[in-house]
Amino acid sequence: MSIEFEQIRLEPAYRKVASALMARILDRTLRDGDRLPSETELARQFGVNRSTVREAVRELESSGLLARRPGSKLLVVTRPAAVHVAEGVSRALMLHDVTYQDVWEALTILEPPIAETAAGRRTETDLGEITRAATEFAANNAETARAAFHAAQFLRTVGAATHNRILMLGHEPLLQLLEPSLRAMIDKVPQARSRITTAQRRISEAIQARDSEGARTWMARHIRDFRKGYEIAGIDLTRRLAE
Amino acid sequence: MSIEFEQIRLEPAYRKVASALMARILDRTLRDGDRLPSETELARQFGVNRSTVREAVRELESSGLLARRPGSKLLVVTRPAAVHVAEGVSRALMLHDVTYQDVWEALTILEPPIAETAAGRRTETDLGEITRAATEFAANNAETARAAFHAAQFLRTVGAATHNRILMLGHEPLLQLLEPSLRAMIDKVPQARSRITTAQRRISEAIQARDSEGARTWMARHIRDFRKGYEIAGIDLTRRLAE
DNA sequence: CGCGAGGAATTGTCCGACAATCGTACGATC
DNA sequence: GATCGTACGATTGTCGGACAATTCCTCGCG
Numbered sequence A, B: 001m002s003i004e005f006e007q008i009r010l011e012p013a014y015r016k017v018a019s020a021l022m023a024r025i026l027d028r029t030l031r032d033g034d035r036l037p038s039e040t041e042l043a044r045q046f047g048v049n050r051s052t053v054r055e056a057v058r059e060l061e062s063s064g065l066l067a068r069r070p071g072s073k074l075l076v077v078t079r080p081a082a083v084h085v086a087e088g089v090s091r092a093l094m095l096h097d098v099t100y101q102d103v104w105e106a107l108t109i110l111e112p113p114i115a116e117t118a119a120g121r122r123t124e125t126d127l128g129e130i131t132r133a134a135t136e137f138a139a140n141n142a143e144t145a146r147a148a149f150h151a152a153q154f155l156r157t158v159g160a161a162t163h164n165r166i167l168m169l170g171h172e173p174l175l176q177l178l179e180p181s182l183r184a185m186i187d188k189v190p191q192a193r194s195r196i197t198t199a200q201r202r203i204s205e206a207i208q209a210r211d212s213e214g215a216r217t218w219m220a221r222h223i224r225d226f227r228k229g230y231e232i233a234g235i236d237l238t239r240r241l242a243e
Numbered sequence C: 001c002g003c004g005a006g007g008a009a010t011t012g013t014c015c016g017a018c019a020a021t022c023g024t025a026c027g028a029t030c
Numbered sequence D: 001g002a003t004c005g006t007a008c009g010a011t012t013g014t015c016g017g018a019c020a021a022t023t024c025c026t027c028g029c030g
Helices: A013-026 A039-046 A050-063 A082-095 A100-121 A124-139 A144-160 A165-186 A192-208 A212-232 B013-026 B039-046 B050-063 B082-095 B100-121 B124-139 B144-160 B165-186 B192-208 B212-232
Strands: A066-068 A075-077 B066-068 B075-077
Touching (some): A013 A039, A050 A066, A082 A165, A082 B082, A100 A124, A100 A144, A100 A212, A100 B100, A165 A212, A165 B165, A192 A212, B013 B039
C-alpha cells in the first residue's frame, strides 16, 4: 500500500502572521475602523520580530485590508475600497494584453443591463448624482482629459444607482481602462462630444422616468457610439490597450 | 491672489521602492518571467536598507506582480494570475456585505451574454473543456462540495470560450462567491442536481452548434434555476453571504 | 552530455538602535 | 467651559549587522 503524505509547506513567518491577521478581519473579530495594536505589541503576541510583523502588515496594506488615515501612523482595519481593488484589476488586465475590442465588448455586455437595473432602483439621490455628472460633462468637455473623466464618471454614477456592489466593483476596472482610451479618441472625433452629451441626457431622462427599457436602449446606443468613435479615430481595435 | 500649494506627501521609502519597481513592470522594462536582482543588490541600487526593500517586495508580491516559483527563492516578475486577483475581489465583496441577491443578479446579467459570446467564438479546444466540465459534474455530483465546484467550473469553461480576458476576470469573483452558496443549496433541493445536469447539456449543445441564441436562453434559464433553488432551500436572498 | 558535490549566494529571521513624527494628557489662556 | 499650546511618551520608518537554513550554480567527474 502506498501512503500519501500531505505536502509539507513551510510558510514563512511573515505569511503566517499575515494570514492570522487576515483571518481575524474576515471573521469580523477585527472590524472596519478598529485600531490595530502597535507593531511592537503584535510582535510580542505572535512571538516574532518586529521586522517580521512589518512585512506581514505591508501585505495586508497592499490588499487594502489595513490602512492608515491620511497623515496618521495609526494602523486601522479597513474594507478594501472599490477604487483600490479596481486599480489592481485594471493593472492585471493591462499586463494581460487587453485590447480596445475587449474593453468595448465588456462594456457592451455590462452597461445596458446596468442602466436597466438603475432605472428601476434609482433613488432621488442617485438621480441627482447622475444628472450632475451629465451636466458636468456638458460644461467641462473642452479639455480632453476632463471630458474623458466625466464621461467615465457618468457611467460610474449610473452603476451606483443599481445598489449592487458586485456590479459596481465589476465595472469600475472597465471605467479605469476606458478613460485613457477615450482621451485618445475624443479629440480626433469632432462629433464625439455632442453625441456623448445627447446620449447622457437621454439615459438620464429614461432613468428619471424609471423607464428601464429606454435606459437600456440608449445606453446600448451610447456604447455603440464609442466603437464608432474608435473607428473614425482610426484606432485599431485589436491593439493592446497598454501603449 | 491665492497661491495653490501642491499637496506635500512624504512617501515612506518602502513605498517609493515599490512604486519604482511597479513602474518598471508596467512599462515592461521588467517582463513576465524576468528574474529580479537579489534583495542586497536592490538595496544597493536604491540606496536603502535591505529591510526596506523587503517591505516593498512584500507589497508587490501581494499584488501578484512578483512571485517565487514553488520551492524556489528566486523572485520573478509575474502577471497577476486571474484567480489571485479574483480572490482579492471576492474578499472585498464579502467584507462589503454582499447578499445572495447581489450575486444572483450579477450572474443574471453576466452569464447569458457570456454564453452567447462563447457560442460564437468557441474553438474545438474550448468545446472539449466545456463538455468535459459537464461530464465531470454529471459523474461527480454525489459529494456536495464537488458538485458545487464542478457547477462553478462549468461556468468557468464557458467564460474561457469567450476569449475575452475582461469577462473572464470579471466573472471569476462571482464564481468564487457562488460556489459556497451552491454548497448550501444543492443538498436541500433534491431536483437541483438533475436540473443543473440538463441545463449544462443544453448549453453545451448550443455552444457546440454555435447557436448563440440558444446558448443565451439556456444559460438564462440555468441561472434562474439557481434562484428557484435558493427559494426552495429557504435561503433568505437578502442575507449577507458572509455567514 | 548528464549529473552529483560543494562552495557561493540568497532568503528568512532576529537583535538593537535612533531620529522623526504622532498621540495625548495636562496645564495655560481666553 | 472650551480652546489652545506644549511637553512627554509611544510608534513608525529606517538603518546596520548577524546568522542559520536553503537554494543556486559552477565545475569536475563519470
